[in-house]
Amino acid sequence: MNSDTQLLSQITSMVELLRGPVSQEAERNGWTQQTAEKWLGIFERLHADVLNSVATPHASLSRALDHDGVTGGSLLEQAASISNALRLRAQ
Secondary structure (H helix, E strand, O other), X not given: OOHHXXXXXXXXXXHHHHHOOOOHHHHHOXXXXXXXXXXXXXXXXXXXXXXXXXXXXXXXXXXXXXXXXXXXXXHHHHHHHHHHHHHHHHO
């Protein structure tokens, strides 16, 4: 599996999680329905960009989520993994 295929799989998983209701674990870590909706759009755009081989800017998704009040948890860890994959893709 090439790196873009793996990245698309990670982003797809994140999109699916964000489409559902915000879990109690996510709420304890700072997620709100508004935050989830905002980031759903961001991850959907990232998915489309990777799928269409569009260059993606390097950004620290974890830092941006922290700015939005997300303090930890599995969704933040998954976003950090995606961020690292995007960074490697840009090199």
